[in-house]
Amino acid sequence: IYDRAITVFSPDGHLFQVEYAQEAVKKGSTAVGIRGKDIVVLGVEKKSVAKLQEERTVRKICALDDHVCMAFAGLTADARIVINRARVECQSHRLTVEDPVTVEYITRHIATLKQRYTQSNGRRPFGISALIVGFDCDGTPRLYQTDPSGTYHAWKANAIGRSAKTVREFLEKNYTEESIATDNEAIKLAIKALLELLESKEIETLVTEIEKEKEEEAEKKKQKKST
Amino acid sequence: MEYLIGIQGQDFVLVAADNIAANSIIQMKQDQDKMFKLSDKILLLCVGEAGDTVQFAEYIQKNIQLYKMRNGYELSPKAAANFTRKNLADYLRSRTPYHVNLLLAGFDETDGPGLYYMDHLSALAKAPFAAHGYGAYLTLSILDRYYRPGGIPRSPSRLFTIPLFYCPPSPLSRFILNLPSFTVRLIDTEGIHDLEKLMPVGAKLLAPAPSS
Numbered sequence: 001i002y003d004r005a006i007t008v009f010s011p012d013g014h015l016f017q018v019e020y021a022q023e024a025v026k027k028g029s030t031a032v033g034i035r036g037k038d039i040v041v042l043g044v045e046k047k048s049v050a051k052l053q054e055e056r057t058v059r060k061i062c063a064l065d066d067h068v069c070m071a072f073a074g075l076t077a078d079a080r081i082v083i084n085r086a087r088v089e090c091q092s093h094r095l096t097v098e099d100p101v102t103v104e105y106i107t108r109h110i111a112t113l114k115q116r117y118t119q120s121n122g123r124r125p126f127g128i129s130a131l132i133v134g135f136d137c138d139g140t141p142r143l144y145q146t147d148p149s150g151t152y153h154a155w156k157a158n159a160i161g162r163s164a165k166t167v168r169e170f171l172e173k174n175y176t177e178e179s180i181a182t183d184n185e186a187i188k189l190a191i192k193a194l195l196e197l198l199e200s201k202e203i204e205t206l207v208t209e210i211e212k213e214k215e216e217e218a219e220k221k222k223q224k225k226s227t
Numbered sequence: 228m229e230y231l232i233g234i235q236g237q238d239f240v241l242v243a244a245d246n247i248a249a250n251s252i253i254q255m256k257q258d259q260d261k262m263f264k265l266s267d268k269i270l271l272l273c274v275g276e277a278g279d280t281v282q283f284a285e286y287i288q289k290n291i292q293l294y295k296m297r298n299g300y301e302l303s304p305k306a307a308a309n310f311t312r313k314n315l316a317d318y319l320r321s322r323t324p325y326h327v328n329l330l331l332a333g334f335d336e337t338d339g340p341g342l343y344y345m346d347h348l349s350a351l352a353k354a355p356f357a358a359h360g361y362g363a364y365l366t367l368s369i370l371d372r373y374y375r376p377g378g379i380p381r382s383p384s385r386l387f388t389i390p391l392f393y394c395p396p397s398p399l400s401r402f403i404l405n406l407p408s409f410t411v412r413l414i415d416t417e418g419i420h421d422l423e424k425l426m427p428v429g430a431k432l433l434a435p436a437p438s439s
Binding site: 063 | 285286289290292293296297299
């Protein structure tokens with residue numbers, strides 16, 4: 001049963017399984033990512049939970065390493081697998097190369113993983129798109145997006161999930177040099193983008209800030225202290 | 228011959244390791260750091276077969292970090308020690324065992340300071356004080372004599388008196404192999420602190436290597 005590929009080409013060149021996976025992503029709650037000058041911001045739409053459900057924050061923003069984070073839209077269970085593989089790769093990279101991953105490296109790793117599942121026997125693609133943010137060793141902020149097909153691109157600002165189109169249009173209009181001039185401005189832009197989604201439902205936003213310079217400095221100090 | 232020592236205080240753990248990296252009869256390096264930071268409050272001191280030490284210690288180090296990433300909190304010293312022991316034990320009966328002797332020192336918010344002794348046969352023991360190497364034969368008896376249950380109180384001036392003060396010079400003065408310097412670190416509720424390198428009088432040290 002595992003010798004037949006599930007993801008095959010259609011006569012007109014489509015990979016329907018991948019496209020269906022992208023549909024699954026469109027059903028997930030929205031996530032937005034913004035790259036500022038010295039900051040990267042991730043914001044996610046928090047789904048209202050059932051009455052009896054523990055409102056322990058469903059963590060849609062996950063740390064992959066001390067300097068890299070990601071948010072996702074789509075199948076939460078699939079995301080857990082991808083995130084775990086990425087976390088292991090972050091440490092494995094540190095072990096072999098003695099350096100933390102660059103944001104592009106870990107994005108490429110996740111994207112390659114996703115692509116492999118579009119070309120394997122008996123497997124289906126991951127039903128998630130991911131927004132990966134972080135800082136490289138030289139302090140440059142980065143924002144990348146991956147999708148179920150396994151492609152990845154760098155972005156200045158992007159959104160994925162349910163209202164991605166609306167939010168992206170908002171960002172296209174409002175992402176200017178002034179709007180991301182300071183860290184706080186960038187955070188405000190992310191929150192404003194998510195507030196676009198405010199309809200009849202009450203929506204909270206989870207905002208994650210990565211102040212890399214401070215973190216890096218603090219980490220460097222700690223490393224100097226203990227080595 | 229390499230040397231490790233650890234002593235548990237009332238609210239801290241004090242550890243020291245020698246700094247020599249040798250190859251047969253030659254001292255290759257005199258500023259080798261044999262302590263590996265597993266987390267903000269856990270240090271792994273590792274000596275033994277060349278290569279195995281760093282390989283094993285770094286493997287444990289990265290796995291402890293992975294646990295932190297996956298679960299959002301760090302392993303306690305007790306958990307880290309048991310994890311390390313399990314790894315060592317699993318490899319022991321394989322074709323490629325790790326020949327390393329370890330001390331794991333850490334501070335836990337609930338349990339306080341802890342020192343764990345581990346050897347290459349994967350024995351694990353929580354102890355108030357411990358040492359590895361030939362130097363241990365000379366220093367454990369001093370620790371037996373002077374150590375008080377409940378740990379030694381912290382006071383800067385006494386830190387380098389009993390027993391740490393006595394211990395390294397003993398291997399130095401009576402021991403055929405010269406250990407010229409020791410890295411000393413202290414772990415308490417605030418984390419890991421570097422203390423001054425211990426260089427007993429009469430120790431011979433080469434000119435320091437160009438700073439890395």
